[in-house]
Amino acid sequence: MRLIVTGGAGFIGSAVVRLAVARGHSVLNIDALTYAACLENVASVAADPNYSFLQGDICDRAAMDRAFATHRPDAVLHLAAESHVDRSIDGPGAFINTNITGTYTLLEAARGFWTKAGRPEGFRFLHVSTDEVFGSLGPEGLFTEDTAYDPRSPYSASKAASDHLVRAWGATYGLPVLLSNCSNNYGPYHFPEKLIPVVILNALAGRPIPIYGAGENVRDWLYVEDHADALLTVLAKGQLGRSYNIGGENEVRNLDLVRRICAILDEQRPKATPYGDQISFVSDRPGHDARYAIDPSRVREELGWRPSVTLDQGLAQTVAWYLENESWWRALQNRDGVGERLGSGD
Template sequence: MKLLVTGGAGFIGSAFIREAIPLGHKILNLDSLTYASCLSNLIPVDNHKNYSFKKIDIKDRKSVNKLVELFCPDAIIHLAAETHVDRSIDSPIDFIETNILGTYNLLEAAYSFWVKKKRPSNFRFLHVSTDEVFGSLGKDGFFTEDSKYSPRSPYSASKASSDHLVRAWGDTYDLPILVTNCSNNYGPYQFPEKLIPLVIMNAINNKDIPIYGDGKNIRDWLHVTDHVKALILVLELGEIGSTYNIGGNNELENIQIIKKLCNILDQKIPREDPYSNQIKFVSDRPGHDMRYAIDFSKISNDLGWQPKINIDKGLEETVLWYLNNNEWLENLKSRDGIGKRLGNNS
């Protein structure tokens, strides 16, 4: 397939492209290269004849329209977004403009292209979203595809808005859309403002490892490779108009995952003081959701997908990747906000 991937210089988008190129897909990566992007994530594929890149902002409707018409995609996989909850608290405007207006621009471009091509039935618009749109769970229960939307941060509210827009273009204009909502991803090439790479980077640089509140917030961790395999399946086999929840079946409190990372570092680069001595509890993020957990039985029953990567093995490999790719981390160090927890301004 000819796939237009937005946000392909980010963490999940680049993993998607690295997975899809060897499968024979032809990919155009559209990315505006924000602070969170890293084109070197694509070094494994960027010389491939089936890969190309265009620096375009999805806020720029004209350029998006032009690119879609020129490339003639069989599908659009929409991952471009502002993604860091902490930053959305400090400065929501970029989230509104990129995640809501940018998605609208892309839907308009996709729709006018699809109509011009006489509505090909095999065209797909796959929108990649988050479980955070469903809000916070109590001790029990799981998010299903029918869970009520209840976003609580500017980030999750902007993603919820984009999900609604995508579904509206499906229901109102018959655009062949698909939506996925996944849990927290981890793995190599993740920008070091997100929990796991931030912990690893601060630990090895002898800095505080900040943790919000009492550290008991629970996330369901999904390896990025499992996630992108699910996205490819949804693209190939998903039922038009459907939503699929994607989870890792790995619920862990933040403090548990940080301690696991510290234990791995104690084994890999031992020193006198255990790394966990660097853990520092900091005041909680406003509106911090307590628990996310995904029921992924629909994608499992309908499309035969299951997460395959064991969390302990996945974390160990992830730590090793960051240790072996220190240059990648060093190159990002000068970027604003790295190594800090933000969103503490109220």
């Protein structure tokens, strides 16, 4: 297939690009190269004849029209988004612009191309979203595809809005759309401001390892390369107009997650004192959702997909990757806001 992947220099997008190229798809990676993007993430496929890159903003309609006309995709995987909750608390405007206006612009460009091409039956537009649109769970229950939306942060509200736009373009204009909502991703190339990289890098630097509140918040963790495989499965086999929840089936409290990472570091990079001694509790994030947990039965039963990497396996692989790729993360630590406390709500 000929694919357009938006946000393909980001964390999840680059995993999709690497896997799609490895499977023989022709990929145009469109990325604005904002602070969280890194072309090193796709360096392994940069010379492949099936890979091409366009630095472009999904809010730029003319640029998107040209990209569709030139690449003539069979499908779009839309991953470009502002995604850091703490940054959305400090500066929500960028999230409204990219996640809502950008998605609208891309939908219109896709619709224009699809219409001019004669509405080919095989065309697909897969919009990649988050479980955070569903809000917060109590101690019991799981998010399903029918869970009511209840976003609690500017980030999740902007993603909820983009989900609604995609469904509306499917219902109103007949655009062949698919949606996915995933749990928290982790793995290689994870930008250093997110929880798991913060834990690893602060531990290695001998700095305090910050945990919001009491560390009781629960997340379901999905290895990023499993997620990329799931997205290509949804694209190939998913039912048009349908959404698919993609989870890692790995629920864990933040505090327990951090302790597990520290224990892995004790094994892989031992030092005189345990890394867990560096754990430090800090004031909680405003509106911090208590628990996310996904019911992945639809993607498992309809499409035959389930995660292949356990949390212990994935964490060990992730820690090892950061230990082996210091040049990658050191180059990103000087970017705006990395290493600072963001999202305090002040």
